[in-house]
Amino acid sequence: MGPVSTAEFYREIIRQCQKQYGAKYDEDYPEIFIYNLPIPDVVEGLKTPEKTLEVLVNGAKKLASIGIDFMTIPCNTVQYFYEDIQAKLEAPLLNIVKESAMKLKSLGYSKIGILATETTIKTKLYEKIFSELGITLFSPQNQSIVNNVILNILAGKRSESDKNNLLQIITELKEQGAEAVLLGCTDLSFFLEKQVSSLPIYDSTIILAEMTVKYAITSNSQQDTL
Numbered sequence: 001m002g003p004v005s006t007a008e009f010y011r012e013i014i015r016q017c018q019k020q021y022g023a024k025y026d027e028d029y030p031e032i033f034i035y036n037l038p039i040p041d042v043v044e045g046l047k048t049p050e051k052t053l054e055v056l057v058n059g060a061k062k063l064a065s066i067g068i069d070f071m072t073i074p075c076n077t078v079q080y081f082y083e084d085i086q087a088k089l090e091a092p093l094l095n096i097v098k099e100s101a102m103k104l105k106s107l108g109y110s111k112i113g114i115l116a117t118e119t120t121i122k123t124k125l126y127e128k129i130f131s132e133l134g135i136t137l138f139s140p141q142n143q144s145i146v147n148n149v150i151l152n153i154l155a156g157k158r159s160e161s162d163k164n165n166l167l168q169i170i171t172e173l174k175e176q177g178a179e180a181v182l183l184g185c186t187d188l189s190f191f192l193e194k195q196v197s198s199l200p201i202y203d204s205t206i207i208l209a210e211m212t213v214k215y216a217i218t219s220n221s222q223q224d225t226l
Contacts, residue, residue, distance in 0.1 A: 004153060005186035005205065006036050009074035012189075012209035020213050030216050035063055042077045043117045043150055053081050057088050064089055069219055072096070072212050074186045076126075076204055077119045092215075099211045100182060100204040101129045109180050113138040113173030113199065115166060116184030118147050126184060138178045140169045146185075153187050163195060171198045 013032065017023035037059040040048050056078060063071055070092040073079070079097045086093045104112055112135055114126055121139050130137045140146055146169065149162045166188075170181050180200040183189060189205035 003036055005074045005189060006034060008189040009072075009186065009205050009209060010034060012206050013212060016209045016213040020210075021217065030213075033063060033066055033068060035059055039078070042075075042119050043154075044147055045119055045122070046080065049081075052078070053084055056081055056085055060085050060089055060093070064091055070094065070215060072208060074205060074208060076100075076184050076186060077117045079125055080119070080123050094208065094212060094215060096186070096204055096208040097125050097184075098129060100184070100202070100207045101126065101133055101135070103207045103211075104180070104182065104202060105133045105135060107180075110134060111136045111138065111177050111179045113140075113170065113176070113178030113181040114184045115140065115146055115169065115181060115188055117150060118143050120184055126182075136177070138173050138176045141172060142169070145169060149191075150185055150187050153191060158191065163192060166192060167195060167197055170201070174198050 010032070014023075014029070017029055021028075023029050037055065039055050040052050042052065046052060056073075060071060068091055071089065072094045073085075074096065076096055079095055082093065082095050082097075112130065114121070114137060116126070116139075120126065121143060127137050145165050149166060152159070152162055173181060178199060180202060181197070183192070183201060183203045183205070186205045186208075189203050192201055195201075
């Protein structure tokens with residue numbers, strides 16, 4: 001996917017390998033194929049959904065041709081096409097939306113605020129699964145601010161004013177009733193790292209990386225017993 005989210009996701013994969021099973025030497029890390037796939041802009045809307053899906057499917061097939069065991073897409077918004085992409089693949093495709101929702105449910109939260117692209121909000125990607133899990137979802141009253149921050153990050157512009165704007169939105173989400181906030185856009189990953197926030201912040205990139213490594217460990221364990 002995008003270079004920003006791809007880089008952050010790979011970095012977190014390495015951290016999770018170190019954390020989950022003490023990876024230290026080069027041989028301790030799994031074989032990983034990274035494909036930075038340029039797609040039509042999806043931050044503010046799905047302007048060309050058919051074209052976007054075609055690009056995603058073709059990209060997924062390229063990775064599948066290498067002989068992968070499973071695949072992840074570190075982007076929340078394109079999970080809108082999840083079922084269509086998975087239908088074209090034999091290998092499993094992990095779903096960042098599902099993994100993030102399940103993680104927050106396991107932590108006991110019932111009211112979550114979300115910072116995500118306008119497309120993720122409008123297509124209700126999280127709203128549906130949160131509802132099934134009994135979690136109430138709160139979204140920003142001024143979504144355009146979040147969109148601008150995401151676009152700035154993609155352009156390599158990271159400012160204190162953008163951080164302060166997001167922290168203010170988190171405070172507003174708390175006032176609405178949210179118990180925690182999910183960074184439901186991988187381009188926001190680590191942007192608020194070490195910032196003092198009025199609510200606990202959970203990063204969908206970190207959650208997906210954690211589950212990716214767990215899945216890899218489980219898959220290798222099962223293969224060893226066959």
